[in-house]
Amino acid sequence: MALRQVFEGILHEPEVFSKDEGFEFRFETxxxxxxxxxxxxxxxxxxxxxxxxxxxxxxSCRRIMAVARTKEEVLRLLVVKxxxxxxxxxxxDEMDLKTKSGRISMSNCFEAREADSRGPSCxxxxxxxxxxxxxxxxxxxxxxxxxxxxxDGASKCTFVFGIV
Ligand SMILES: [Zn+2]
Numbered sequence: 105m106a107l108r109q110v111f112e113g114i115l116h117e118p119e120v121f122s123k124d125e126g127f128e129f130r131f132e133t134x135x136x137x138x139x140x141x142x143x144x145x146x147x148x149x150x151x152x153x154x155x156x157x158x159x160x161x162x163x164s165c166r167r168i169m170a171v172a173r174t175k176e177e178v179l180r181l182l183v184v185k186x187x188x189x190x191x192x193x194x195x196x197d198e199m200d201l202k203t204k205s206g207r208i209s210m211s212n213c214f215e216a217r218e219a220d221s222r223g224p225s226c227x228x229x230x231x232x233x234x235x236x237x238x239x240x241x242x243x244x245x246x247x248x249x250x251x252x253x254x255x256d257g258a259s260k261c262t263f264v265f266g267i268v
Contacts, residue, residue, distance in 0.1 A: 131217040138219075138228075150227045157231025158238075165239035175201065178240060190214065191229075192261075204241045205266035207251075208233060213261040216254035224250035226261050233263055243267055 121127065141149030165178070168185070172178045183194045192213040199206035215226040224230075234248035248265045252258035 131214055134214065135218045138215075153227040154231040157228040157233075158235035161232035161235025161237075162239040164232075165236045169239070175240070182236065197262075203266070204237075204243060204246065205264075207262065207264050209260050209262045211254075211260040213254060216261055219255035221253065221255040223256055224253040224261070225255045226250055226253055229261070230263060234265065237265055241267075 138149075138153060141152055143149070145152065164182070164185075168178050168181045172181055179196055179199075183196070186192065186194050191210075193211040195209050195211075197207040197209050210226075210229065213226055213229055215229045219225055230248045230250050234246050237246040237248070238244065245268065246265050247268050248263050251262045251264050253261045255261075
């Protein structure tokens, strides 16, 4: 099968996991998990969520890079897949491929749904996007900071990233 066909196949496949791949999780159940981590570990609980997002982000990027032909296609597939999986609506607002920095926003970020916080709260997604872009840029670590968060009253979650 030609690369193009594989790529188109991914774009058109329904984003439902087979029984051997995954399961569904309610937004409120994810918040319960997060609440427990923070209740027991405090801010370390948030660090755990951030760290837990990094490897899934890297894996996701490797899977996409195996079929996409260009950097643009990799990002396009990320946006489409996360939208289909109901993680939220990602928009790459700015990306400088030379300095490896930019800004990503996410409407309806799953981590902000059913959440109410003071300040940014999407630690798992922050780790996930950081992991994804680390792989994308071939860097040890892309730093990702959440600038504003829907759980804190913003219209969407906004992340800025760069290399340390
Ligand atoms: Zn957020």
